[in-house]
Amino acid sequence: MLQINIASAIALSDIQKKKLEASLQKKYSKEELAFNYQVKEELIAGLSVSVAGRLYDTSLRARLNQLASKI
Amino acid sequence: MSKSDIFANLSSIKDSDLNAQSVSIGRVISYADGIVFSDELADVQAGELVSFGNDGYGVALNLEKEKVGIIVLSGARKIKAGDFVYRTGKILSINVSDEIVGRVIDPLGVAVDGKAAIKKDRDMYLEKIAPGVIAREGVNQPLQTGIKAVDALIPIGRGQRELIIGDRNTGKSSIALATILNQRDKDVICVYVAIGQKKSTLAQFIQTLDDNGALAYTTVVSASASESASLQFLAPYSGQAVAEYFLDKGKDVLVIFDDLSKHAQAYREISLLLKRPSGREAYPGDVFYLHSRLLERACKLNKENGGGSITALPIIETQANDVSAYIPTNVISITDGQIYLETDLFNSGMRPAINIGLSVSRVGSAAQLKAMKQVAGSLKLDLAQFRELEAFAQFSSDLDAATKKQLDRGKRVSEILKQPWDLQMSVAEQVLMIYAAVNGYLDVVEVTDLSSWETEYLAFARNNFANLFKTLQTGVKIEGPQEEDLKKLIKEFEKTHPRFYKKEA
Amino acid sequence: MDIQFPQIIFQMINFGLVLFFLTRLVYKPVLKLLEDRKKKVAEAAKAAEQVLQEKEEIEKLKESTLLKANQKAKKIEDEIRKEAKNDAKLLLERSKEEISAKEAKFSSELAKLKKEELKSMEAEVKKAALVIAEKVLGSSIDGKKHQKLIDDSINEIIESL
Numbered sequence: 001m002l003q004i005n006i007a008s009a010i011a012l013s014d015i016q017k018k019k020l021e022a023s024l025q026k027k028y029s030k031e032e033l034a035f036n037y038q039v040k041e042e043l044i045a046g047l048s049v050s051v052a053g054r055l056y057d058t059s060l061r062a063r064l065n066q067l068a069s070k071i
Numbered sequence: 072m073s074k075s076d077i078f079a080n081l082s083s084i085k086d087s088d089l090n091a092q093s094v095s096i097g098r099v100i101s102y103a104d105g106i107v108f109s110d111e112l113a114d115v116q117a118g119e120l121v122s123f124g125n126d127g128y129g130v131a132l133n134l135e136k137e138k139v140g141i142i143v144l145s146g147a148r149k150i151k152a153g154d155f156v157y158r159t160g161k162i163l164s165i166n167v168s169d170e171i172v173g174r175v176i177d178p179l180g181v182a183v184d185g186k187a188a189i190k191k192d193r194d195m196y197l198e199k200i201a202p203g204v205i206a207r208e209g210v211n212q213p214l215q216t217g218i219k220a221v222d223a224l225i226p227i228g229r230g231q232r233e234l235i236i237g238d239r240n241t242g243k244s245s246i247a248l249a250t251i252l253n254q255r256d257k258d259v260i261c262v263y264v265a266i267g268q269k270k271s272t273l274a275q276f277i278q279t280l281d282d283n284g285a286l287a288y289t290t291v292v293s294a295s296a297s298e299s300a301s302l303q304f305l306a307p308y309s310g311q312a313v314a315e316y317f318l319d320k321g322k323d324v325l326v327i328f329d330d331l332s333k334h335a336q337a338y339r340e341i342s343l344l345l346k347r348p349s350g351r352e353a354y355p356g357d358v359f360y361l362h363s364r365l366l367e368r369a370c371k372l373n374k375e376n377g378g379g380s381i382t383a384l385p386i387i388e389t390q391a392n393d394v395s396a397y398i399p400t401n402v403i404s405i406t407d408g409q410i411y412l413e414t415d416l417f418n419s420g421m422r423p424a425i426n427i428g429l430s431v432s433r434v435g436s437a438a439q440l441k442a443m444k445q446v447a448g449s450l451k452l453d454l455a456q457f458r459e460l461e462a463f464a465q466f467s468s469d470l471d472a473a474t475k476k477q478l479d480r481g482k483r484v485s486e487i488l489k490q491p492w493d494l495q496m497s498v499a500e501q502v503l504m505i506y507a508a509v510n511g512y513l514d515v516v517e518v519t520d521l522s523s524w525e526t527e528y529l530a531f532a533r534n535n536f537a538n539l540f541k542t543l544q545t546g547v548k549i550e551g552p553q554e555e556d557l558k559k560l561i562k563e564f565e566k567t568h569p570r571f572y573k574k575e576a
Numbered sequence: 577m578d579i580q581f582p583q584i585i586f587q588m589i590n591f592g593l594v595l596f597f598l599t600r601l602v603y604k605p606v607l608k609l610l611e612d613r614k615k616k617v618a619e620a621a622k623a624a625e626q627v628l629q630e631k632e633e634i635e636k637l638k639e640s641t642l643l644k645a646n647q648k649a650k651k652i653e654d655e656i657r658k659e660a661k662n663d664a665k666l667l668l669e670r671s672k673e674e675i676s677a678k679e680a681k682f683s684s685e686l687a688k689l690k691k692e693e694l695k696s697m698e699a700e701v702k703k704a705a706l707v708i709a710e711k712v713l714g715s716s717i718d719g720k721k722h723q724k725l726i727d728d729s730i731n732e733i734i735e736s737l
Contacts, residue, residue, distance in 0.1 A: 010719075019734075020733070023734040047726055
């Protein structure tokens with residue numbers, strides 16, 4: 001059973017959720033997936049998905065952090 | 072440095088490309104006593120730096136199937152269960168530059184002496200494989216400690232590892248301090264690693280270095296007793312990394328680890344918390360490797376590799392003079408000799424409290440100046456014979472003349488080996504003193520007068536025989552003309568300072 | 577008047593006895609007393625003379641010592657004055673040297689401080705830039721932009737999966 005944590009800056013709409021779940025299900029077709037949605041304001045905008053020891057962070061917070069480490 | 076230079080790299084913001092990449096993460100499943108266990112973190116490397124966000128960093132040490140054991144280096148207070156643990160992809164390293172000399176840093180390279188931040192130059196790995204056999208050269212240059220007993224009888228060369236071992240309060244740190252103070256104007260960079268020491272002791276040490284102008288060529292790596300075991304564990308490796316930065320530039324470096332007993336204890340603490348199996352005295356199985364990989368990095372490189380050297384003086388504290396305990400025997404077998412300090416000698420006034428019989432330098436006279444080698448040979452013999460006869464010293468009135476003479480000579484030779492920790496003697500001064508002692512010129516002086524004899528004699532020699540002084544300072548072999556000068560010097564001193572030579576009626 | 581011969585003899589003997597006893601008991605001691613007194617007076621006179629002589633000698637000594645002491649004092653005073661003048665000169669020279677050495681040290685330290693200040697300013701500027709970016713971006717995102725950003729994020733994530 002794979003735990004997937006999705007954190008977003010504002011609550012996701014059902015359409016968005018369905019879209020995400022579908023592609024994740026495609027990737028991890030063999031496992032049973034459990035989705036956990038959280039609203040975290042410090043992400044400023046966008047969302048971050050963590051699954052199976054990997055983090056896909058496309059939030060604005062992450063991009064700013066990247067910028068900070070570059071300069 | 073003009074303003075435009077400093078702010079030049081700010082414009083690189085324009086060119087940076089921000090994209091979503093996936094990072095390998097884990098979550099904190101348990102956190103206690105400075106150890107974090109994290110799940111996932113699938114492709115982390117052993118010894119890799121991991122980040123907890125918010126300036127929290129740790130090192131992944133235990134890689135297991137279900138979890139990863141991480142020791143926390145910084146940001147300990149902000150870690151919560153369930154927090155993300157991010158890989159950084161970097162092996163633990165410390166950033167070193169030329170400006171690090173004269174500063175006090177923590178094992179992560181951050182300045183802790185309240186002055187400005189240290190410039191960044193090169194990242195040096197804390198864990199590194201020691202230079203191979205081909206890159207090395209035999210130890211052939213002396214490292215002058217300024218202490219007569221050491222430089223004459225247990226000489227240390229540049230690139231050697233010499234252990235300083237003894238009970239508490241026997242003067243181990245004082246020998247290290249004296250050696251650092253003597254490296255002024257000798258083009259040797261010193262690194263002093265303080266592991267598990269009291270901050271007050273370390274502050275006093277640094278103050279002493281500063282007062283004597285030694286802080287200008289010394290770096291202090293501090294992991295005092297209130298720091299976490301992880302930092303105490305890493306401190307010697309940080310000191311070694313700083314030394315290797317200068318080694319790569321062809322310099323001679325002196326590294327002092329004070330002390331490795333506390334280092335082994337910190338490592339034991341970490342290993343037990345990481346649930347690694349414990350062995351003798353509860354130390355983990357790889358406590359020998361802990362010290363051997365550290366001390367093997369002290370070496371003398373040959374000319375093709377820069378010709379630099381790192382001399383290591385590790386310090387070990389024994390309990391009740393037990394050199395056959397686990398850690399002392401380990402480090403004795405790693406180092407190229409030991410300086411053995413005894414409490415009995417210390418309490419009876421012999422300071423430095425070096426037991427000449429049990430101390431050894433396996434590099435020996437290969438790294439000794441020729442002049443010193445000449446005079447020190449007879450010194451060792453006199454001391455050895457004196458030690459044999461010492462038991463009879465109580466009956467000195469019942470002995471024959473030859474034995475009595477030997478005892479007198481031995482007493483005086485032992486007396487001149489005493490030296491206060493803040494008095495460094497140059498090569499010329501040492502050669503003068505030892506020459507006078509082994510050739511019997513001190514036999515007529517009272518034992519209690521010897522220290523004032525020494526001061527006045529050396530001042531007399533420096534003022535009136537400046538040429539001889541200079542020749543001896545270079546350390547070349549003492550030939551006929553120098554011997555003549557030496558004898559003349561002593562005779563003149565006898566004439567002008569009769570108060571030492573009062574004959575008993 | 578009848579001069580009786582035994583009476584005369586008796587009187588003569590009486591007189592003789594009285595004379596004898598007087599001489600022995602009175603005359604001699606009184607003389608001795610007078611002699612003693614004369615001796616004492618002579619001694620006292622001699623002692624007084626001696627004392628007078630000693631007094632004179634002491635007076636002479638006193639005068640000569642005083643003279644010598646005065647001379648010495650004057651000599652010491654002169655030396656002190658000379659030394660003080662020398663010391664003042666040395667002090668002046670030394671303080672001049674110290675001042676110029678301090679000046680050199682201060683100017684080099686000032687240069688070093690300036691460099692450090694510029695470096696720390698760089699760090700502050702970087703921090704400020706980031707905070708500004710955060711604030712600006714955070715406040716400029718309204719509901720529609722949020723949605724768009726989230727849609728974009730989802731697409732990106734799906735791609736990188």
